[in-house]
Amino acid sequence: MIPVKHTLLTREHGEFMDLVDELSRRYIEPVADRIDRENYYPREAIRGLGENRVLSPVLPREYGGYGMDILGTALSIEVISRYSGSMGILTEVQGFLVTDAFYTYGTKEMREGLVPRLARGELIGSFALSEPCCGSDAAAIETRAEKRGGEWIINGRKIWITQGAYADIYLLFARTGPREARHRAITAFLVRRSKCIEVSPINVMGIRGTGTSELTFSDCVVGDDDIVGKPNEGFRIAMEALNLGRIAVASVTLGLAEAALMEAMEWIRNRKAFDQPLSNLEWIQFQLADIITYIETMRSIVYDAASRLDRRYEDYYAHASMAKLASVLIGMDVIRRTVQLTGAYGVWNGSKLNRIYRDAKLMEIGEGTNEVQRMVIYRWLSKYLG
Ligand SMILES: Cc1cc2nc3c(=O)[nH]c(=O)nc-3n(C[C@H](O)[C@H](O)[C@H](O)COP(=O)(O)OP(=O)(O)OC[C@H]3O[C@@H](n4cnc5c(N)ncnc54)[C@H](O)[C@@H]3O)c2cc1C
Numbered sequence: 001m002i003p004v005k006h007t008l009l010t011r012e013h014g015e016f017m018d019l020v021d022e023l024s025r026r027y028i029e030p031v032a033d034r035i036d037r038e039n040y041y042p043r044e045a046i047r048g049l050g051e052n053r054v055l056s057p058v059l060p061r062e063y064g065g066y067g068m069d070i071l072g073t074a075l076s077i078e079v080i081s082r083y084s085g086s087m088g089i090l091t092e093v094q095g096f097l098v099t100d101a102f103y104t105y106g107t108k109e110m111r112e113g114l115v116p117r118l119a120r121g122e123l124i125g126s127f128a129l130s131e132p133c134c135g136s137d138a139a140a141i142e143t144r145a146e147k148r149g150g151e152w153i154i155n156g157r158k159i160w161i162t163q164g165a166y167a168d169i170y171l172l173f174a175r176t177g178p179r180e181a182r183h184r185a186i187t188a189f190l191v192r193r194s195k196c197i198e199v200s201p202i203n204v205m206g207i208r209g210t211g212t213s214e215l216t217f218s219d220c221v222v223g224d225d226d227i228v229g230k231p232n233e234g235f236r237i238a239m240e241a242l243n244l245g246r247i248a249v250a251s252v253t254l255g256l257a258e259a260a261l262m263e264a265m266e267w268i269r270n271r272k273a274f275d276q277p278l279s280n281l282e283w284i285q286f287q288l289a290d291i292i293t294y295i296e297t298m299r300s301i302v303y304d305a306a307s308r309l310d311r312r313y314e315d316y317y318a319h320a321s322m323a324k325l326a327s328v329l330i331g332m333d334v335i336r337r338t339v340q341l342t343g344a345y346g347v348w349n350g351s352k353l354n355r356i357y358r359d360a361k362l363m364e365i366g367e368g369t370n371e372v373q374r375m376v377i378y379r380w381l382s383k384y385l386g
Pocket of ligand 1: 126131160162207369370
């Protein structure tokens with residue numbers, strides 16, 4: 001891998017990347033193909049990362065994290081994704097969307113009882129927001145939580161839920177007021193896996209082995225103690241988690257693009273055409289020059305957005321969306337070019353490039369589609385249009 005140098009990185013960041021690389025070689029590389037081919041859920045790899053504090057590195061050490069900043073966490077997801085995009089997404093969902101949300105907004109019991117176990121990978125958690133009715137328009141969700149006596153009764157369906165098939169607990173967003181109130185009547189709940197939840201796995205073309213599922217909640221009972229944050233403030237929790245998630249997905253795409261470049265360079269070095277190695281051809285050299293330039297562009301915007309979030313710069317949310325949009329648009333272009341450079345090899349089912357290509361497509365959809373990022377960015381920009 002080409003050494004990563006960037007003005008925002010400290011020596012600590014560099015050492016952390018080396019550690020994550022070593023752990024990825026140990027736990028992820030041996031199962032990366034199997035995850036994709038057999039739709040294999042890498043439970044042991046998750047636990048391996050968790051035991052070494054890199055599943056949710058942003059948490060303080062006493063909660064099972066590494067005490068890293070958000071930039072450091074983004075770096076870990078980038079490195080992991082060079083080996084497997086699926087593992088990058090699993091780490092993102094478990095570490096960012098679920099564990100960090102419980103740490104930041106949860107009750108004392110959730111913080112102390114759940115968070116360390118999630119960070120260690122002993123418990124698996126899912127983030128259950130999207131529904132058959134609505135993904136981009138998350139404020140329109142229909143799953144309801146109704147208060148009866150002292151309990152909340154939850155009914156509804158969630159879809160595309162990463163690790164949904166394997167989760168022990170769900171961070172679930174449900175409507176707790178009229179539909180017209182939209183985002184002002186959504187509450188976040190901790191729901192433990194039980195018989196009231198029917199799980200239907202979904203087969204997807206990329207990011208396989210991540211337990212993507214549809215979930216049906218039928219009369220699931222939870223208490224006031226299971227509310228995460230305050231009643232009717234769930235939408236804000238979801239959106240804050242997604243700011244982190246967007247940077248993480250941008251990092252997954254960066255890791256995928258770097259891996260694609262390495263694959264293409266390796267192949268080009270060994271491939272001959274017209275009596276010479278492909279790497280002697282100026283057209284090929286220029287392609288590689290473009291690709292590394294694009295990758296460095298992705299790196300800069302992703303690291304900058306993570307750093308803005310670390311420093312809570314004003315409008316960091318818009319920069320998280322810009323980083324995601326830029327990273328996936330550029331990343332898709334980079335990865336398409338690497339597949340082209342390797343001819344039929346790149347579309348062969350057995351090649352890593354084939355897997356990277358399919359994984360990357362899903363990055364344009366998860367954590368908000370490209371169009372949703374454009375909506376967020378334009379809304380921010382319009383503040384300055386007078
Ligand atoms: C790999 C992966 C993992 C995921 N994991 C999870 C998870 O763990 N938890 C979870 O809750 N969800 C998860 N999702 C779901 C994801 O958040 C949704 O798929 C996404 O938000 C888009 O919603 P949708 O699929 O319903 O598309 P829709 O909202 O139906 O959109 C369809 C198309 O219309 C476009 N569109 C919609 N509204 C507008 C508009 N106003 N202007 C312009 N274009 C518009 C969209 O951009 C898209 O192109 C995951 C998805 C993927 C791909």
